[in-house]
Structure formats: structure tokens, C-alpha cells
Amino acid sequence: MSRPLKVAVQMDPLGGIDINGDSTFAMMLEAQARGHELFVYQVEALSLSEGRATPQGHRTDRVSARARPVRVQRRAGDHATFGPEQVIDLGGMDVILMRQDPPFDMAYITATHILEHIHGIGPDRALVVNNPAAVRNAPEKILVTHYPDLMPPTLVTWDVRAILEFRAKWRDIIVKPLFGNGGAGVFRIREDDPNLNALLEMHFARSREPLMIQRYEPAVRQGDKRIILVDGQPVGAIDRIPAEGETRSNMHVGGRPVRAALTARDREICNAIGPMLREQGLIFVGIDVIGEWLTEINVTSPTGLQEIDRFDGINTAGLIWDAITSRLVAGGVNA
Numbered sequence: 001m002s003r004p005l006k007v008a009v010q011m012d013p014l015g016g017i018d019i020n021g022d023s024t025f026a027m028m029l030e031a032q033a034r035g036h037e038l039f040v041y042q043v044e045a046l047s048l049s050e051g052r053a054t055p056q057g058h059r060t061d062r063v064s065a066r067a068r069p070v071r072v073q074r075r076a077g078d079h080a081t082f083g084p085e086q087v088i089d090l091g092g093m094d095v096i097l098m099r100q101d102p103p104f105d106m107a108y109i110t111a112t113h114i115l116e117h118i119h120g121i122g123p124d125r126a127l128v129v130n131n132p133a134a135v136r137n138a139p140e141k142i143l144v145t146h147y148p149d150l151m152p153p154t155l156v157t158w159d160v161r162a163i164l165e166f167r168a169k170w171r172d173i174i175v176k177p178l179f180g181n182g183g184a185g186v187f188r189i190r191e192d193d194p195n196l197n198a199l200l201e202m203h204f205a206r207s208r209e210p211l212m213i214q215r216y217e218p219a220v221r222q223g224d225k226r227i228i229l230v231d232g233q234p235v236g237a238i239d240r241i242p243a244e245g246e247t248r249s250n251m252h253v254g255g256r257p258v259r260a261a262l263t264a265r266d267r268e269i270c271n272a273i274g275p276m277l278r279e280q281g282l283i284f285v286g287i288d289v290i291g292e293w294l295t296e297i298n299v300t301s302p303t304g305l306q307e308i309d310r311f312d313g314i315n316t317a318g319l320i321w322d323a324i325t326s327r328l329v330a331g332g333v334n335a
Contacts, residue, residue, distance in 0.1 A: 002325075005036040005094040008067060008126070010111070011301075012100050014040050019079045023305040023317075024099040028072045030317035036095075039088055040080075041067035043100050043107070048114045063090045063118045090115075091124040094333065095324060098128055099301045104139055104179040108300070112136040121331030129324060131281030135299050138282070141178050141212050143297045150269050152293040155213040160200050163213055167191060172216040175199065178209050188216055219291030225260055226304045228316055229285045231323040232274030235316055236308035237262055257304075259311040269294050283327070284320050 011024050019025050028038055045066040069083035090096060098115060102108060112132035119128040144151050155166045156178065167173050171191035177184070185203075189196050203211060223239025240255035262270075266289055273294075277285050286302030288295045305316045 002034075004034075005031070005328075006039070006092070007031050007036050007095045007097065008039045008041065008065065008088065008090055008093045009097045010041060010043055010046070010065070010100055010115075011097070013042065014070065014072075014080050017079075019074055019076060021303070021306055023303045024097065024301070025072065025079070026305045026309070026317040027097060027099075027320060028070075029074065030315070030321055032072060034321060038070050038072070039067040039093070040070045040082075041065040041088075043111050046111060046114055048117060063114055064088060065090055090126055091118040093126040094328065096126045096128045098130065098132060098135065102140075102179065102300050104300060109136055121328060121333055127324065127327060127331075129281075129283050129320075130285075130299055134280035134282050138280070138297070138299050139179060140296050140298050140300065141176070143299070144294055147272060147294060150272060150294040152217055152290075152295065153215040156210050157213070158204070158210045160197075160204075163200060163211070164196070166213050167196065170215040174214045174216050176212050176214075177203070177207070178212050214295065217290040217293060217295075222291075223258065223260065224255070224295075225266070225289040226302075227262065227266060227270065227287050227289060228302065228304055228308060229270060229274060229277060229287065230316070230319045231283050231326075232270075232276075232278035234262055234267065234270040234274075235319050236312050236314060237266065238304055238307045238311060257307040257311075265289075265292050273297065281327075283323050 009024065009028060017025055032038060047064050049062045049064065051062045064087050066085055067088045068085050071081045072079055096115065098111070100108075100111070112135055115128050115132040118124065118126050119132055121127055142156070145154065145156065153170060155162060157163060163175075167189065173189050174186065175189055175196075176186040180186070187199060189199070200211075220242060223241050225237055225239050227237040228235050237260040238257045239260040240257055242255055269287070269289060273287070282299050284302060286298040286304055288298070308314065308316055
């Protein structure tokens, strides 16, 4: 017998989202349709205190947040109705959706450490989606480097000479920050572009982080494919077509979503990484594939659910909640 769940959503401000494109909003609508109780908070409202005694005499870490109960509806300009703010014990929730956008910086990493104190199933525990320790250990542009046979020629380095040698070899390259998101700071540099040294000087003057350099894949003009995997299984895909005169295909910068089918190569990639995703508790993942090559494994706050649903007539948020419910049942929670 199922029961309503208490669900806390850690996200960026709900008031400013695009209700026709936001994946977190789709997940909240589906949770509400299933009778679950929703709370929403921003990461800045998160706290870790010294804990409290249990009836067994143990002490537990107490993770709390200033949150508001919320009801959502697909009505532009009136999509969320909030209750009064209250301090909630996140260990008393059933599920926490960790959905704030990157950048994947020390603030993001600290939030994963805090949520790790309560991640799990059982008393004083909540199933965090995705697993905060796995998110912390799987930076999206680094995780893919564990699958060298699936990725295009790639370099991650601080070494300017190594970057220049990489361009000399491959001639046409993509330069991107290792922990950015939404296409910010991504550049295509051709072999005759005189701006590479200036770009590297500017980046390293502002940041201590290395850069990721990849061979430019002309297939991106036909689409940068976003594939959604739920508990390690592919459930749908879209192609994101770059705008005219734009290298980046991210929808944040004008990429146009079009319907896409999974190819044999796409399934090979998903089969290779799927077992790892399931084992690590990475329930909702979006991967990026250009042509034959896996370029990123997105585990923080993947997008694309609503676009896939419109093209394929499926309910991807429902599949995610089915996977969450299965995990809770397997852990002994009557969900």
C-alpha cells in the first residue's frame, strides 16, 4: 500500500523558473499528482547543528532548512502557492531533491557534505536524489574521463604548453571551464585563431581551476544529444541544435530542441555507464553525446524532461518517481 511522501526540494528560487522547460517543476508536479507533500528551500537556508539524542541514547546529526510548504500548478505567473516559512528537520523527510544549479564550487560541495549526514533510508534519514556523495565525487566533466573509449580526444590541465600542443595536434578545439554550466565560458578556437593565449591568460588570472580542452566535433551542427537516464536506463533523448553563428548548443544560450532517437552507439554508451550510475545512487542523469562521442555526464541538476515528454509523449518525471519509490520500498519504507 502506497502512502504520501514528504518531499523537500533544494533548488534555485521557484518564482523565477520557466514552467514549460524546468525539469524540477515537472518533478514537483508529478510528486504532487501522486499525493506527496512538497516543501521548497534554497541552499542558503540549509543548516547543520550538533544533533539530538535518540531513544536508544545515540546522537544524530540534525540537518534543517528554512523552508515553505508549496503547491504547484501549470499556470503562467501563478505557478506556486506557498505556505508560511518554517524550520524543517530534513532527516524527517522521505525524499530530498537536490536540484540547485551549479557552478560546482565549494558552496555546492559543502551542501553535499551537509546532506550526506542524513542521506539514506530509515529513521532520521532521507533519500537524497541524487546521492550527495556520488554527486560530489562525480564532477560532470571529470566523470566522463573514466570512459576514454567513449569520449573524444580530451585534455584537462593547467599547463598552457600542453594546451598549445593539443591545438597543434587537433587544430580545431573547444575550451571550457571544468566546473561551469549552461555553456558559460565555452569557446571554439580554430588553428588560426590568435586569441588562445589571451583567453588562457584571462582564465588563469581569475581562476585556480584547470581547463578542459576537447577536439571540436563538427557533428554538433546536427545536434548535441541530451539523453536522460533513470536509474541507469535510457528513457528518452533530444537533440539540441546550436543557433546560427553559435558553437554552444545549450538551451540556455539559444539551442533549439528537436526530437531524437537513440542510436546503437547511444545505447552502447548507456550500457557502459548505466551500472555505475545505479550503483552510485545517481537516479536522474543527463548525458551529452555529439556524434559518436560522450562529452559530459550531468548529475547535479540535469534538464530536458519536458522537451522529451512533448516529443515522445511520455512522462519522464513519472519514471523518476517510480525509481525513487522502488528504492524506498527496497529499503523497507512503505512508499
